[in-house]
Amino acid sequence: MSKLQTTSVRASIFTVGIIVSLAALQSSGKTQEFGDPVQGAILTQKICSTCHGVARGEASPNPAAPNFNHIAGIKGMSATALNVALLTPHHQMPNLILTSQERADVIAFILGLKEK
Ligand code: HEC
Structure with missing residues (x-):
């Protein structure tokens, strides 16, 4: 050839x-209508961990970005609130675009960090 x-x-x-x-x-x-927290963990590790602490208690590389378990622990935090946050242009990162499935996965992961 x-x-x-x-x-x-x-x-x-x-x-x-x-x-x-x-x-x-x-x-x-x-x-798959519901988010998969395992996929969410992989995604956040890949996309968000440059700024946010992803795992519980992990310090954020970008001090302005709250750790995800802090976000999960905010009073009244819900899938709806996170959905809105992820659809709104992100601080320092206006082009953060996730598919609806990716958003669901990321949200399932973050809400899973809530202290029970
Ligand atoms: C370039 C750095 C950066 C990246 C990458 C990043 N974030 Fe953020 N994020 C921030 C900063 C800084 C804040 C706090 C200030 C603000 O809210 O604008 C924040 C705030 C948030 C909040 C709080 C709600 C809000 O909008 O204020 C959520 C939820 C969030 N980020 C989720 C994510 C997710 C999920 C990813 C990955 C898909 C991600 N972020 C990637 C920098 C980043």
């Missing part, structure tokens, strides 16, 4: 991979 052909085959395998994972994401979004 010529070098050019190899490159275009690779490119189409890559494209198919993206389409397959997008389809998987979409279908999981449809079947």
Whole structure:
């Protein structure tokens, strides 16, 4: 196979991979109505932990960002309140965009940090 052909085959395998994972994401979004706290933990570790302390008692790398268990412990904190917070442009991070499933996962994780 010529070098050019190899490159275009690779490119189409890559494209198919993206389409397959997008389809998987979409279908999981449809079947799963409630947030998955384990997914939420992975997501927050990946996206939010540059600023927020994610685990219970973990100090926030950005002192202006409250630790998630602090947020969870705020009186009256609810899934609705967190949903609003996550749909509102974020301090220092206006482009924080999560899919509705990701939001549900993150919220399930944060609310799970509430002291029982
Ligand atoms: C670039 C730093 C940064 C990142 C990344 C970040 N945050 Fe924040 N966040 C902040 C700061 C600073 C505050 C406190 C000031 C404020 O509320 O604007 C905050 C406040 C919050 C609040 C309190 C409610 C509110 O809007 O005031 C929630 C909930 C929150 N963040 C969730 C998240 C989640 C979930 C992620 C990841 C998906 C995330 N943040 C990623 C910096 C960040």
